[in-house]
Amino acid sequence: MAAATEALVLLARVRAGEADAARQAIKAHWPADRSPFAAAGGTHLARLQVLTPPARSRRRAPGEHLLLAADVDAPLDAWIERLRTAAAGPLDAVLGHCAFYPGAAEPAAFARWVAANRLTVGFSVVGSPGATLAEVGAALDLRAEIGAFAEAGQRMTPSALHAAWRAWRSA
Amino acid sequence: MAPTPLTVLTPVPRWWSVWVRFTWVFSVLARGLVQRPLRNLSFIHFAHWSLIHRWPPDPAVGRERAAPRTLMFLTTFDGSSIQYIDAFVRVVPTQIEALYAGARGFPGSRRFRPVARYISDHMHPVDHAYAAHPEATTTAIAQALELRDRFAAFERRVARGSGNERFAREWERFLTEVQDLV
Numbered sequence: 001m002a003a004a005t006e007a008l009v010l011l012a013r014v015r016a017g018e019a020d021a022a023r024q025a026i027k028a029h030w031p032a033d034r035s036p037f038a039a040a041g042g043t044h045l046a047r048l049q050v051l052t053p054p055a056r057s058r059r060r061a062p063g064e065h066l067l068l069a070a071d072v073d074a075p076l077d078a079w080i081e082r083l084r085t086a087a088a089g090p091l092d093a094v095l096g097h098c099a100f101y102p103g104a105a106e107p108a109a110f111a112r113w114v115a116a117n118r119l120t121v122g123f124s125v126v127g128s129p130g131a132t133l134a135e136v137g138a139a140l141d142l143r144a145e146i147g148a149f150a151e152a153g154q155r156m157t158p159s160a161l162h163a164a165w166r167a168w169r170s171a
Numbered sequence: 172m173a174p175t176p177l178t179v180l181t182p183v184p185r186w187w188s189v190w191v192r193f194t195w196v197f198s199v200l201a202r203g204l205v206q207r208p209l210r211n212l213s214f215i216h217f218a219h220w221s222l223i224h225r226w227p228p229d230p231a232v233g234r235e236r237a238a239p240r241t242l243m244f245l246t247t248f249d250g251s252s253i254q255y256i257d258a259f260v261r262v263v264p265t266q267i268e269a270l271y272a273g274a275r276g277f278p279g280s281r282r283f284r285p286v287a288r289y290i291s292d293h294m295h296p297v298d299h300a301y302a303a304h305p306e307a308t309t310t311a312i313a314q315a316l317e318l319r320d321r322f323a324a325f326e327r328r329v330a331r332g333s334g335n336e337r338f339a340r341e342w343e344r345f346l347t348e349v350q351d352l353v
Contacts, residue, residue, distance in 0.1 A: 005217075007217070007219050009219060009221050009243070009245065011223065011226075011227060011243075013226070013227040013228060013229045013235065014229075015231065016229055016231055016232055023298060026298040026299050027298070030298075030299040032299070032300075035299065035301040037301040038301065038303070043301060043303060044216070044217070044302075044303050045174070045176075045216055045217055045300075045301065045302050045303070046300070046301045047176050047178070047245070047247075047297045047299065047300045047301070048297075048298055048299040049178060049295060049296065049297045049298040050298060051178065051180065051295040052295070053180065053223075053226050053235070053237075053238035053239075053241060054180055054181070054182040054238065054239060054241060054293070055237055055238065055239075056182075056236070056237055056238060056239045057237075060236075060237040061237060062226065062235055062237035062238035063226075063229055063232065063235060063237075065226060065227065067178065069245050071216075071217045071247075099227065099228065099229045099230055099231075100230070117227060119221040119222075119223065119243070120221060120222075121219045121220070121221050122191070122192065122195040122220050122222060123194070123195045123198055123219070123220045123270075124206075124218065124219045124220075125206050125210055125215050125217070125218040126210075126216075126217055126218075127210065127213075127215055127216045127217065127309040127312065128309070128312050128313055128316055130316075131312075131316055133303055135316070135319075136303075136304060136307075136315070136316070137304065138319070139312070139316045139318070139319040140304060140307055140311070140312070140315045142315070142318070142319055142322065143311075143314070143315040143318050143319075143352070143353065146322060146349075146353055147353045150353060153342070157335075158335040158336050158338065158339035159335040161335070161338065161339050161342065162335045162338045162339065165329075165342070169326075
């Protein structure tokens with residue numbers, strides 16, 4: 001059985017001297033309450049951060065990098081294309097500080113850059129590996145509805161309960 | 172409460188990166204045996220490990236030589252980092268040891284405080300995090316999916332046509348069966 005989700009781990013070099021600008025762009029274009037990741041559809045979880053690699057020695061500090069990681073509905077390529085079209089502006093604002101980034105306007109060049117900067121995931125643990133985002137959402141909604149129906153039906157007669165059930169399930 | 176994202180970067184020597192790759196091959200061959208105790212912790216939404224052999228270059232300065240081989244750990248979980256690390260140390264110390272025993276400066280996986288300090292020293296702040304269902308814990312999602320399947324079976328049972336009394340009995344039986352999931 002094919003997995004319902006796939007992971008993207010993308011690591012790109014931030015151009016020298018542009019790390020603070022990249023952080024500022026994340027603040028300005030990726031607000032917590034209106035994440036562009038939501039616009040892509042099928043995004044379970046995602047993160048964006050500027051990070052400094054560990055240093056080999058104290059004499060020389062490594063350059064900063066940008067990490068974009070996401071757990072999304074499979075297939076991953078379709079999600080990457082959805083993200084590109086839905087969040088081109090926010091992507092360009094941040095990834096524009098990365099080396100070799102071609103911009104989100106050209107689909108093939110964008111896909112090639114993502115592929116070139118993608119890290120292989122060696123080992124994963126996934127909480128609910130068999131469920132797409134829509135299935136998770138529908139299951140959570142159904143759970144809430146069942147809970148509400150159970151509470152409402154507690155003091156109903158069998159005939160009232162059955163009638164309420166029919167009304168709920170045919171709504 | 173939204174799940175917590177954690178990013179940990181650990182420098183590893185070359186020989187250890189070879190071993191780490193071997194453990195990943197083993198985990199595939201073991202068909203989920205390695206993942207099971209981690210999944211059973213029931214607060215991990217997603218966790219991924221990757222090896223960075225070469226950090227991406229900047230054309231202006233060339234290949235990145237100042238950064239070593241690195242084991243990258245990305246996870247998103249329910250609760251606090253302290254609870255998370257504590258559970259890891261208690262429940263899966265062998266798996267942690269298998270991945271990190273050869274990492275530079277790793278203090279061993281048997282005691283909480285040194286591991287917590289090590290992770291604190293190697294974690295990197297996440298600038299932007301997104302969760303589609305920030306209010307839903309891993310357990311809540313797993314329960315909702317399980318409830319969905321049981322509810323479908325219940326619906327098939329009562330769809331065959333039943334009187335009011337029988338429906339009420341079936342509903343009561345269903346609720347009793349799934350009371351821990353609702």
